[in-house]
Amino acid sequence: MKNKNRQNRKGLYLPAKVEILDVVDMTSDVKLFKLERPKSFYYSPGQFLMVSVWGAGEVPISITSTHEIRKDIELCIRKVGAVTSALHSLTAGDYLGIRGPLGNRFPFEEAFGKDILFVAGGIGIAPLRSLINLVSEQKEKFGKIALIYGSRNPSEVLFLDEILRWRDEGIDVYLTVDVKTDPWKYSTGLVTEHLSKQRISFKTCHSYICGPHVMIKAVMRDLSLMGMPAENIITTLEAHMKCGVGKCGHCYTDGKYVCTDGPVFNYTEIKQFGMSNP
Ligand SMILES: Cc1cc2nc3c(=O)[nH]c(=O)nc-3n(C[C@H](O)[C@H](O)[C@H](O)COP(=O)(O)OP(=O)(O)OC[C@H]3O[C@@H](n4cnc5c(N)ncnc54)[C@H](O)[C@@H]3O)c2cc1C
Ligand code: FES
DSSP, rough: OOOOOOOOOHHHHHHHHEEEEEEEEESEEEEEEEEOOTTOOOOOOOOOEEETTTTTTEEEEOSSSOOOTOEEEEEEEEEHHHHHEEEEEEEEOOOOEEEEEEEEEEEEOOGGSOEEEEEEEEHHHHHHHHHHHHHHHGGGGGGGGGEEESSSSGGGGHHHHHHHHHHHOOOOEEEEESSSOOSSSESOOOGGGGGGOOOOOOOTEEEEEOHHHHHHHHHHHHHHHOOOOOOOHHHHOOOOOOSSSSOTTTTEEEEEEETTOOEEEEEEHHHHTTTTOO
16 A cells, blocks of 8 residues: 655654644553644654654554544553653643654545444554544545444543444444443453344455554454455554664565555455464
8 A cells, every 4th residue: 555645854853843732632552642733744644653752762554534624633641661751741732743754554445335434442543543433524425434442341441422423423333341340331352252243244254453463363354254355454553663674674574664664454455464364
């Protein structure tokens, strides 16, 4: 999937200093950052930024907002280590660095006239949210739209209010958790257990998947077995990254750079990585 966005060299190599407009606590370890959007900064669903905190380092983070809908940039970040902890210590009015937008994007125009299935696990809803909000603005161009979103437990569900709004607007939403605690009025079980319940045409549908590595593998395999063409099964991959622009080789696997050839790949490409074999 070719990157149709042309980025200038400054945006690729030199971080832009942007102000944090707001920080929202989403769960015990996930925060939503709302950033000032620099002039002439255009991005598409699926793209990511290299986000830097001075003195701490730089990490790749997907853009969760939708360019056509919001004037700011939103990033949904889980605290897992040094840089993400430094990010979590920042508040509104602080500054951070961003390079990008980087990488390719979700190829959604190919799904015009067809059903769409989104499958998200955990914080994997973040990159998909950018596309779901774009698709949701132009629902008349697609067939049925369904979302299966799995979380470990109810307290880890992200963007619940927004997801329920998508449901009210006509998206077939299926929420599930591994471990049920009260009050939880939706489903339990892994997302793979709910794939076959979706009332969509699997043979022509386009699916967009993001979540833990093991979930992505299982969902891609199952959708393929259910007859979905490999080219229509789309995911976005995480890899260890340093430069984000195809120079350092950290994300290189089997002839592909996840940062510049991806992070969005279809199942045919993923199988070439050997990722489909557990
Ligand atoms: C294209 C892309 C988009 C991403 N989008 C998001 C996002 O929207 N929100 C978000 O919270 N995170 C996202 N990540 C993951 C995020 O980049 C890592 O969590 C971050 O780099 C960890 O940095 P750290 O210094 O806090 O932790 P570290 O101390 O570097 O690592 C902590 C732990 O996380 C593991 N880890 C670090 N980087 C990665 C990685 N890239 N992939 C898998 N495991 C990793 C390490 O092995 C270690 O176990 C994305 C990664 C990529 C490649
Ligand atoms: S992160 Fe450096 S080549 Fe991809």
